[in-house]
Amino acid sequence: MIKKQLPAHWLVIDWGTTNFRAFAMGEQGDVLDKVELSLGLLQVKEGAFAIELENVLSGWLAEYKHLPIYMAGMVGSQQGWANVEYVPTSVGIEQLAHNAYRFELPWGATATIVPGVSHQSAEGLFDVMRGEEVQLFGLAKLTGMADLVAIMPGTHSKHAAFNKGQLVEFSSYMTGELFSVISTHTILGRGLPETGALTDNLAFLKGVREGQGEQLTNTLFMARTHRLFNNITDAEVLDYLSGVLIGNELKALEAKQVQVYLVGGGKLCERYQLACQELGLESTYINGDECFIAGMAAIQKVMNNDN
Amino acid sequence: MIKKQLPAHWLVIDWGTTNFRAFAMGEQGDVLDKVELSLGLLQVKEGAFAIELENVLSGWLAEYKHLPIYMAGMVGSQQGWANVEYVPTSVGIEQLAHNAYRFELPWGATATIVPGVSHQSAEGLFDVMRGEEVQLFGLAKLTGMADLVAIMPGTHSKHAAFNKGQLVEFSSYMTGELFSVISTHTILGRGLPETGALTDNLAFLKGVREGQGEQLTNTLFMARTHRLFNNITDAEVLDYLSGVLIGNELKALEAKQVQVYLVGGGKLCERYQLACQELGLESTYINGDECFIAGMAAIQKVMNNDN
Structure with a gap:
């Protein structure tokens, strides 16, 4: 080498x-x-x-x-x-x-x-992030926005809010990790075709809509009954499940009807963008690496000015 | 033998x-x-x-x-x-x-x-049960009630309603299966003490209360942050998780404030009873086997009278 x-x-x-x-x-x-x-x-x-x-x-x-x-x-x-x-x-x-x-x-x-x-919520519950804070300050830098709402999809997806240039609150959602264990280890993922590719937008969007239901653990079971009643095919189950979990996550923002930034990898953010669109949420994608680098540059600059 | x-x-x-x-x-x-x-x-x-x-x-x-x-x-x-x-x-x-x-x-x-x-919900979504219907007709027989609400805890927990002696509606909740895969396969269950016994009522009830939150996938993450901030010990994590999932499931009934029957095994139903109590839901436990047998006897009787 x-x-x-x-x-x-x-x-x-x-x-x-x-x-x-x-x-x-x-x-x-x-x-x-x-x-x-x-x-x-x-x-x-x-x-x-x-x-x-x-x-x-x-x-x-x-x-x-x-x-x-x-x-x-x-x-x-x-x-x-x-x-x-x-x-x-x-x-x-x-x-x-x-x-x-x-x-x-x-x-x-x-x-x-x-x-x-x-972050400690109004109910006294703590939430934490490591790494995303750098991306968030990078996002603020790149967009020039002092007030913003960002979604950072992933294993433990984050929703964060900036106010006057300060990171004021955020919440984690176990969307990515739950998708992984539910599709791998529960009855919902059993006997699916090998491909497992997330390619079916209609099944995904059906999941997004139905993921708005009151009780997630009930809606997840629909991945099973939809198969039983031929409402979705075996090949569509993972798309539907992904839609349910992402749709459910976005419920937290839907009521606010704010404009959101999607920060992360292109492929996953694209799915979130489809979901946002379905729910009437306006979203803008910004590459996660670019945010990370811009954030680190901004932090480094502060540190160097201090010295 | x-x-x-x-x-x-x-x-x-x-x-x-x-x-x-x-x-x-x-x-x-x-x-x-x-x-x-x-x-x-x-x-x-x-x-x-x-x-x-x-x-x-x-x-x-x-x-x-x-x-x-x-x-x-x-x-x-x-x-x-x-x-x-x-x-x-x-x-x-x-x-x-x-x-x-x-x-x-x-x-x-x-x-x-x-x-x-x-069962097809008002939203057009299907739900299914196999086996629980026998227990439910047994429950109606044993209690002499034509109108009742029952919870049948388990892998896919069921909530069912009888009206004038007819099973009119029900919903499934993946509580048991999610508890199993989340505690076994996600970061939340990592590095817990071997015992894993569900014995801590305080951590369980804390979970039940916090499981009432809006977003289950956010509340589940609290099993991690509570550990980080020493709000629960490693030995309490599974109790807390169980509480969150059961508490979340019971949200579906809480608003109705009905008297519910708990049908199933004694150990699991005991936990549900604690949770019901915490949420102000009046519950009565009836053994699942007894319901199953009474239901089968009632079905057999109808079949024999037909012949």
Whole structure:
């Protein structure tokens, strides 16, 4: 393998439970190169974060030992490299920057881990995020909006609200993880054709509409009865299920009828966009990586101005 | 093994997806003996229902070849012995009896499979049950009530309403199956102590209350954040999760503030009773086997009067 000779000035890393993504950044905040690996926290042996990171970097870049590294995600959790305490809402970008954890890497460079954010609801219940807060401040930067509502689809989908440039509240929905375990491990997914591709918009939209019902655990059972009564085919079951779960998640926003940003990967956001359309919610897609990088650049800027 | 010499007149069998339960009935409708096996439909090789049944009976009873057999449950489904069509609501006991499927067993006795019931909601969505309809008519018999609301906790929990002696509507909730897959396969159940016993009433009741929230997939995530913020211990997570799912299911009845019957196994019904109490719902427990037997006796009586 030929190591890349890049005029990189710093590195940005999104290090989550199952994925690792690193971006080599140029002087102007431009992305020079990108590496994506299935090297999530679960794959890293206890205490071996520095070793794993150096393995990746030394195989990728000819020169990396002088590059400051900015990280976010579950890497800053109890199960991660260092347990960086959550910053409670409301959170401005300054608080994220000031509460970041900075330490020296074995090869001499400086590492920074951006803290996650916690939110306590009116009912006193806590919610948490790690990594999405960087994307959200990037989204605010890219759109120039001080007030916004964003949906970040995923394993634990997030709905977040900004007010006057502050992250003021957010909630998590287990949409992605539930889709995965329900389709893999319950009777609803049994005996489906191998393809399992999410391609059928009609079945998906039927799910979105029916996912508006009062009781999710009842609506999920319809994936079974629709099959029994030939209202959907075996090939459509996963689309229907995905629609039910996404539609149910969007109920939380439907009443507000706000304009929402969809932040994340293109394929999943496309499904959310279809669902939003079906429910009369106006949505705008913005790439999650772009938000992450813009957010990290903004945080880095605050930190550097502080020094 | 000594085969039992019983003055049995007929046999009642509840044959489901994962379990098989047979009761030897005396002349007066009294249960002489009972057999319970993990011999669900999933364990029976295709087309081998008669062979499996004769295996069980010949090992259990000295004389069985003359005994009529009454069955209900998934044995009457597409994946079962014979696909007995659902009877649509409203359903009286006569319709169940008249639509039962009767056939001769290889050893000369008569077998009867009671049909399941389907219900179409006001929104046009179908729901189905197989086996619970027998318990419900037994419940009506045992209580002497022509109008009642019953909860039948389980893998796919059912809420059913009787009106003037007719089963008029019901809904399924995937409470049991979701509890199982969420605690086994999602992040919420990861790293819990081995015991996993459901013993903590306070954590359970906290779950019941918080399960009343608007968005189940958000509330489920609280099983994670409560752990993070030390609001519940690792040993309490499963109790909390169970509470959230049962509490969420009971939302469907809470508004109606009716008196409900809880029909099923004692241990699970006890948890539902605690939850009902917490939500101000008056509940009465009746053993599920007793309801099943009483229901089968009532159906058999109608069938015999017809002949």
